[in-house]
Amino acid sequence: MPRPSSNQPESRILKITGLKSFPVADAEGNKYFFVKVYTDAGIDGIGEAGIRIWGNAIGKAVEHLSEILIGENPWSTERHWQKMFRGNFFPADKVYMCAISAIDIALWDIKGKSVDMPVYKLLGGPVRDKVVCYPHTQGKTLVGLVDNCKQAVDDGWKFVRWGQPETHGELEYSGDAGRLEPLKSMRLAVEQMGAVRDAVGPDISICFDVHTRLDTRHTIEMCRDLESFKPFFIEDPIRSENPASYRKIAANINLPIAAGEQWASKWPFREVIEQETIDYARIDLCIVGGITEALKITHWAETHYIDIVPHNPLGPVSAAACVSLTMASTNVGVQEMPKRPGTFATDLFPQQIGWEDGYAFCHDAPGLGIVFDEDAAEANRVDPQGWVPQLYRDDGAQTNW
Amino acid sequence: MKVSAIKSYPVQDGDGRGYFIVKVETDAGIYGLGEIGIRNWGNAIETAIAHLSEVVIGQDPWSTEKLWQKMFRANFFPADTVYGCAISAIDIALWDIKGKSVDMPVYKLLGGPVRDKVVCYPHVNGNTLQELIDDCKAHVDRGWKFVRWHQPQTLPGLYNDIDGHGILEPRESMKLAVEQIGGVRAALPDVEICFDVHTRLDTTHVIEMCRDLEEFKPFFIEDPIRSENPASYRKIMDKINLPIAAGEQWVSKWPFREVIENETIDYARIDLCIVGGITEALKITHWAETHYIDIVPHNPLGPVSAAACVNLCMASTNVGVQEMPRQPGTFANDLFPQQIEWEDGYAWVPDAPGLGVDFDESVAESNRVDPRGWVSQLRRNDGAFTNW
Numbered sequence: 001m002p003r004p005s006s007n008q009p010e011s012r013i014l015k016i017t018g019l020k021s022f023p024v025a026d027a028e029g030n031k032y033f034f035v036k037v038y039t040d041a042g043i044d045g046i047g048e049a050g051i052r053i054w055g056n057a058i059g060k061a062v063e064h065l066s067e068i069l070i071g072e073n074p075w076s077t078e079r080h081w082q083k084m085f086r087g088n089f090f091p092a093d094k095v096y097m098c099a100i101s102a103i104d105i106a107l108w109d110i111k112g113k114s115v116d117m118p119v120y121k122l123l124g125g126p127v128r129d130k131v132v133c134y135p136h137t138q139g140k141t142l143v144g145l146v147d148n149c150k151q152a153v154d155d156g157w158k159f160v161r162w163g164q165p166e167t168h169g170e171l172e173y174s175g176d177a178g179r180l181e182p183l184k185s186m187r188l189a190v191e192q193m194g195a196v197r198d199a200v201g202p203d204i205s206i207c208f209d210v211h212t213r214l215d216t217r218h219t220i221e222m223c224r225d226l227e228s229f230k231p232f233f234i235e236d237p238i239r240s241e242n243p244a245s246y247r248k249i250a251a252n253i254n255l256p257i258a259a260g261e262q263w264a265s266k267w268p269f270r271e272v273i274e275q276e277t278i279d280y281a282r283i284d285l286c287i288v289g290g291i292t293e294a295l296k297i298t299h300w301a302e303t304h305y306i307d308i309v310p311h312n313p314l315g316p317v318s319a320a321a322c323v324s325l326t327m328a329s330t331n332v333g334v335q336e337m338p339k340r341p342g343t344f345a346t347d348l349f350p351q352q353i354g355w356e357d358g359y360a361f362c363h364d365a366p367g368l369g370i371v372f373d374e375d376a377a378e379a380n381r382v383d384p385q386g387w388v389p390q391l392y393r394d395d396g397a398q399t400n401w
Numbered sequence: 402m403k404v405s406a407i408k409s410y411p412v413q414d415g416d417g418r419g420y421f422i423v424k425v426e427t428d429a430g431i432y433g434l435g436e437i438g439i440r441n442w443g444n445a446i447e448t449a450i451a452h453l454s455e456v457v458i459g460q461d462p463w464s465t466e467k468l469w470q471k472m473f474r475a476n477f478f479p480a481d482t483v484y485g486c487a488i489s490a491i492d493i494a495l496w497d498i499k500g501k502s503v504d505m506p507v508y509k510l511l512g513g514p515v516r517d518k519v520v521c522y523p524h525v526n527g528n529t530l531q532e533l534i535d536d537c538k539a540h541v542d543r544g545w546k547f548v549r550w551h552q553p554q555t556l557p558g559l560y561n562d563i564d565g566h567g568i569l570e571p572r573e574s575m576k577l578a579v580e581q582i583g584g585v586r587a588a589l590p591d592v593e594i595c596f597d598v599h600t601r602l603d604t605t606h607v608i609e610m611c612r613d614l615e616e617f618k619p620f621f622i623e624d625p626i627r628s629e630n631p632a633s634y635r636k637i638m639d640k641i642n643l644p645i646a647a648g649e650q651w652v653s654k655w656p657f658r659e660v661i662e663n664e665t666i667d668y669a670r671i672d673l674c675i676v677g678g679i680t681e682a683l684k685i686t687h688w689a690e691t692h693y694i695d696i697v698p699h700n701p702l703g704p705v706s707a708a709a710c711v712n713l714c715m716a717s718t719n720v721g722v723q724e725m726p727r728q729p730g731t732f733a734n735d736l737f738p739q740q741i742e743w744e745d746g747y748a749w750v751p752d753a754p755g756l757g758v759d760f761d762e763s764v765a766e767s768n769r770v771d772p773r774g775w776v777s778q779l780r781r782n783d784g785a786f787t788n789w
Contacts, residue, residue, distance in 0.1 A: 014464060016702045075505075075509050076509075076512070076514065076515070076639065078511070078515050078716055078717070078718065079510030079512075079513065079514065079515040081512075082718045083513060113502040115505075117463075117503075123462070123466070124465045124466030124467075124469075124508070124680065125461065125463045125464030125465055125466055125467055125468075126464065127464075127466050127467040127470060128468065243461040266688075266690075266691050267691065267741060270691055274662045292512060295687075296687035296688065296690070296691075299683075299684035299688070300654075300687070300691070302654075302684070303654050303658055303684075303688070305656065307554055317428050328466055329466070330466065330470045
């Protein structure tokens with residue numbers, strides 16, 4: 001019998017016919033970068049890129065990668081991943097990985113739709129019925145933050161999460177000249193967490209995101225002061241460029257550490273997983289290389305009893321991809337879910353994943369379980385390029401947002 | 402779709418070769434096949450399969466991850482080798498069902514294919530050096546690109562352990578091995594040579610032998626030491642300048658962890674029918690990719706194991722070579738009228754639903770045997786027991 005490459009009955013070959021990038025804004029002005037992949041069977045898939053503000057370069061990378069995808073079978077996700085990642089000699093960087101991620105997620109969406117199955121079923125099936133999530137809570141003042149956390153708990157969330165406070169006067173400054181003076185921010189963080197813990201009680205889990213804003217010695221000092229409040233984890237306590245620095249963090253901090261949202265591929269995760277210098281792997285499916293790569297990291301994290309907490313600050317496609325993965329994975333801590341699914345970007349996505357009482361779930365619907373309104377997206381194209389808010393030290397030096 | 406029954410078939414083919422096949426049935430009429438890796442322990446494994454069926458029957462066969470977790474750790478004690486074999490056979494059968502239920506080959510569900518065909522090595526043998534060389538040549542003439550044999554016995558003949566009481570005296574065997582590989586290399590300069598120490602030597606001896614083998618450039622040296630202590634591969638890797646293959650006796654990803662993460666092996670010899678099935682093999686394969694370690698799935702068994710291995714290799718980017726003792730379709734045809742394909746030294750899975758292998762249940766039913774048995778036994782000249 002001939003080999004598979006030459007023997008697939010024509011009727012069973014599904015072929016990719018095109019890819020299109022959608023840098024768009026929803027009705028409220030929130031921006032996203034989606035990639036849609038089309039096939040000759042009328043089935044299409046949707047993906048999302050993780051660094052929207054680099055969107056123009058990512059859009060060019062999507063066009064470039066489409067040269068090797070058009071005419072190919074969307075089911076060959078492993079071959080396509082290998083070709084996209086290393087088919088141009090240089091291993092893919094973050095720009096190309098965002099493109100690969102969006103394409104890979106869209107291919108998984110197509111695979112699910114083509115056999116009328118949710119993606120989580122293709123990933124090994126549901127190991128849980130629903131996935132506990134943490135929202136983004138916030139406040140420009142301590143009272144504002146505490147009130148917002150209490151509101152989230154009243155709304156059913158089991159977790160709260162906020163980030164390392166700014167020192168401009170407002171804890172979350174909205175301009176482009178924000179301040180982040182480390183020692184002051186550390187004191188504010190301790191105040192915040194003490195007040196929130198008092199307000200929400202011992203049963204609500206607190207996620208605290210340093211967001212790479214401190215350096216190693218400062219974050220160690222702050223975390224010792226935070227221990228008594230028993231946060232669920234401290235996220236990104238240091239910057240991401242040097243994973244080996246997590247050795248010092250793990251040796252000196254007695255709180256669970258979450259990291260990984262900026263890493264593209266399994267290789268930056270290797271050291272922190274194998275040396276167990278992190279507790280939660282913050283895989284970003286829209287940066288790391290899509291569902292294909294996220295699954296490989298998740299499975300090896302299982303070997304080390306490390307749970308995943310997929311990074312999801314983006315739109316409804318990222319949310320659906322994350323929850324598809326966490327429904328099918330045994331080692332899950334919690335899922336980031338900034339806003340309740342179905343309450344935003346509904347103009348672009350009339351169908352999104354489900355949410356109830358602090359838990360998210362994918363519907364038993366084909367693919368990722370979401371519906372993208374392409375006409376609405378076409379009418380809402382925007383220039384994706386941009387910058388995150390900027391933070392400075394009191395001496396005027398640039399510091400991480 | 403729900404799993405409705407799980408049946409064990411310890412059987413033999415027309416040539417008297419034994420296999421232990423597991424059939425998982427569903428209420429949709431679709432069934433899947435699996436195989437266990439340690440047929441000699443078949444009675445205990447059959448009982449474990451019956452035990453595990455309590456948590457599998459009634460479940461959706463697509464829930465392979467949930468069922469793997471449940472089978473592996475839902476009885477508190479992590480699964481051992483007996484339960485690992487039972488899990489493996491059930492998991493492989495579930496993947497077969499998944500493929501059939503969507504009319505797709507399993508390799509497609511694994512993300513593939515990344516290649517059209519998988520290069521394979523056969524088992525060659527001979528009771529004298531000349532017989533070994535002749536058998537190697539005969540295999541190369543039939544298209545094989547690799548040959549493989551194992552650490553020679555020292556009495557009564559290199560392979561003549563039919564009486565079940567061969568002799569293996571290390572230093573003598575080491576000298577014979579160097580003669581063998583030298584002889585085969587001289588006769589066949591371009592063939593790839595896989596040499597399987599088969600856990601028959603200890604660390605000191607295998608290091609000495611491998612230094613003498615370097616000039617013949619074997620593709621790998623397999624199982625240079627016993628499997629109980631993966632940390633010993635550190636010493637092997639420090640002292641041996643040949644590629645090392647290991648892992649065929651390990652259940653789950655955990656014994657593989659150290660040798661992959663420390664890169665103290667070069668090829669991961671995952672046995673899909675022991676390790677925990679396709680679900681677990683895929684996880685190990687994917688992390689081996691991180692360390693540029695290729696897999697060489699262990700496949701000394703029957704057509705179901707062969708099909709599962711080749712499905713994995715067709716969908717994996719990091720593959721060295723696939724063990725394939727005999728040409729598929731040339732044995733056990735009475736039991737397995739449909740097997741994977743082979744041509745010119747390469748195997749591939751046909752574009753057929755599931756694993757691409759099927760068995761004749763009525764033939765299996767009439768060929769049941771007691772699977773229990775022992776491998777051949779080896780002893781030293783002083784009468785001490787030593788590994789086969």
